């Protein structure tokens with residue numbers, strides 16, 4: 001039996017490995033269009049590779065934005081513990097960090113790829129680099145093989161598509177798998193950039209690089225309904241507002257902000273509580289106390305004790321809009337002025353009208369519809385012998401190692417199922433002739 005795996009990222013490497021381990025007599029060919037495997041893995045977790053999470057596998061499901069239940073059989077077949085075990089046995093020692101995030105102890109994401117590559121070689125998987133698959137050949141609802149960029153045909157009894165999504169196209173993920181799925185008559189849901197920065201409708205370039213730590217962010221839709229709320233960190237980045245909280249908020253807003261008919265007409269409001277540990281009354285009392293003992297200090301100077309300097313300037317601009325002059329003596333400020341300052345501290349707002357693009361997005365939301373795929377095997381319902389794994393599927397998650405675990409688990413299940421499925425009469429006679 002010949003099993004062709006298209007795409008050598010996390011999902012593809014794992015699919016090839018599990019297929020070969022399941023049936024060592026099969027010929028497993030891993031086709032990667034780049035000159036190396038796992039180009040994306042290299043840049044994950046800021047180059048340190050947060051490849052899974054140590055929490056209980058049951059607690060993974062709430063971390064998936066779309067179709068968490070589809071992933072149940074894959075996560076059960078190959079859990080975070082199985083993945084860590086495979087890495088350790090393959091010579092990649094692992095280390096757990098804040099929030100259960102698991103990284104290679106080396107501090108380098110390439111240790112993940114090195115470990116998998118060694119295992120692939122040891123098992124005898126054939127790796128072909130610079131091998132771009134152009135088309136998947138199918139006949140009478142059954143896979144036949146793949147056509148490569150140079151026009152050559154590779155006959156295969158099973159094809160596993162693990163070509164990734166659309167994010168960071170420079171790593172090789174250019175959405176080819178969606179085309180293969182459409183050619184096979186499968187539904188592909190709309191794709192959106194996710195885990196990316198949010199774009200406010202005002203220029204925030206002056207705040208670029210500023211980090212707001214220990215803040216609370218809530219995001220509301222046009223109707224004022226809360227769609228996201230959490231505590232943590234934001235960072236102003238070129239083009240918008242990033243940092244962990246904004247990235248997570250993008251997961252639940254991207255389809256609306258980037259959806260058809262959405263764009264500039266659709267928006268969310270972003271509410272930042274800069275002092276979540278203090279109530280409005282506590283803040284009012286503090287301002288009254290601090291301002292009255294501030295001597296000749298202006299409001300501007302007095303605020304510097306409460307906020308980072310660059311944010312103070314933006315803050316004062318907003319206060320000016322309310323007729324409050326930052327040059328006035330803090331000690332002379334009215335209760336109304338102090339109330340306005342407190343309301344800004346507790347609810348510093350932006351209107352969000354967009355997100356970063358696929359160029360900067362960590363993950364793609366949307367993809368091959370899970371309705372088309374058997375979750376117990378990863379095989380497509382419509383074409384026998386055609387399997388899908390990894391980010392090409394309509395599955396995405398928050399940060400924390402859950403996206404890579406999904407790629408590894410679905411890859412594992414696809415490989416194992418592809419190798420387990422007995423050859424049909426048709427395939428057997430085709431193999432005998434060739």
Ligand SMILES: Cc1cc2nc3c(=O)[nH]c(=O)nc-3n(C[C@H](O)[C@H](O)[C@H](O)COP(=O)(O)OP(=O)(O)OC[C@H]3O[C@@H](n4cnc5c(N)ncnc54)[C@H](O)[C@@H]3O)c2cc1C
Pocket residue numbers: 006007008009010011012031032033034037038039040041043044045046049050051052131132133134162163164165167168171172173174175176177361362363389390391392400401402403404405407
């Ligand atoms: C900057 C960044 C940081 C990230 N950090 C984390 C993190 O810390 N933790 C986490 O869990 N997730 C992280 N992710 C997400 C995670 O990396 C991906 O979800 C996961 O790697 C997807 O794996 P995949 O194998 O499905 O796809 P990919 O990694 O995209 O692999 C697809 C492969 O297929 C190849 N290919 C595509 N088309 C063809 C074709 N036609 N023929 C042959 N080969 C083809 C590509 O070259 C590529 O090598 C991060 C992503 C980015 C961009």
